[in-house]
Amino acid sequence: MIRKFAGLLAIVATLSLTGCGYNDLQRQDEGIKAAWSEVLNQYQRRADLVPNLVNTVKGYAAQEERVLTEVTNARASVGSIKATPELINDPAAFQKFIQAQNQLQGALSRLLLVTENYPQLKSDALFRDLTAQLEGTENRIAVARNRYIKSVQEYNTTVRQFPTNLTAMVFKMDVKPNLTVDNEAAITAPPKVDFNKAPAAAAPGAAPAAGSAPTTAPAPAAGPASKSAPPAAGDAAGELMKKGY
Numbered sequence: 001m002i003r004k005f006a007g008l009l010a011i012v013a014t015l016s017l018t019g020c021g022y023n024d025l026q027r028q029d030e031g032i033k034a035a036w037s038e039v040l041n042q043y044q045r046r047a048d049l050v051p052n053l054v055n056t057v058k059g060y061a062a063q064e065e066r067v068l069t070e071v072t073n074a075r076a077s078v079g080s081i082k083a084t085p086e087l088i089n090d091p092a093a094f095q096k097f098i099q100a101q102n103q104l105q106g107a108l109s110r111l112l113l114v115t116e117n118y119p120q121l122k123s124d125a126l127f128r129d130l131t132a133q134l135e136g137t138e139n140r141i142a143v144a145r146n147r148y149i150k151s152v153q154e155y156n157t158t159v160r161q162f163p164t165n166l167t168a169m170v171f172k173m174d175v176k177p178n179l180t181v182d183n184e185a186a187i188t189a190p191p192k193v194d195f196n197k198a199p200a201a202a203a204p205g206a207a208p209a210a211g212s213a214p215t216t217a218p219a220p221a222a223g224p225a226s227k228s229a230p231p232a233a234g235d236a237a238g239e240l241m242k243k244g245y
Helices: 002-019 022-060 065-080 085-089 091-117 125-160 164-170 184-188 233-242
Strands: none
Touching: 022 065, 022 085, 022 091, 022 125, 022 164, 065 091, 085 091, 091 125, 125 164
């Protein structure tokens, strides 16, 4: 009798948990962990490329000490934060970690911009290989971040919806922090257009603008008649009469 009651209670509990969204919350939580692990994996891959990239650039552009130092410090800042799956449960630590990653990305972008001034560096086989790996890693990071964003969006929606929000409160399943664009304000700002600026003065000797009428050259002044000009009609008739025609 007790066993039957326990079995019936287990069935009722299972149906209750299924109906209240508990299983969905667990499934989505595991999806977030998997997506976050892939983000961490790609971030680590990028951090591993930094030392070799810095050393290669230093061999050709040692005078770019400021940019090289920025990259090295940003990489050290990333390494000082312990990247674990538990980061997604601590919004403050999560935000600090993402800021460090954004700083590293910005420092690497400035480093690659500086290398445009060194053709010999750009032709180095190791440098080309490292930059190709870095570009591929940045693409993988973007894909992994996108998957994480979608996983968190689905989970947070379930946590806030009724009646699954009651289940989330009972089991203390809070919303997860999501990824955002670091320079969102700069990206969303409308471009500034100023129509009040005076047009630049034309340079001396510049060609006339299209559509303007060409300047007509002045006609040459009339000079004395040429001696070889043909005689007038009246003079020709007088000559014929003198000859008896």
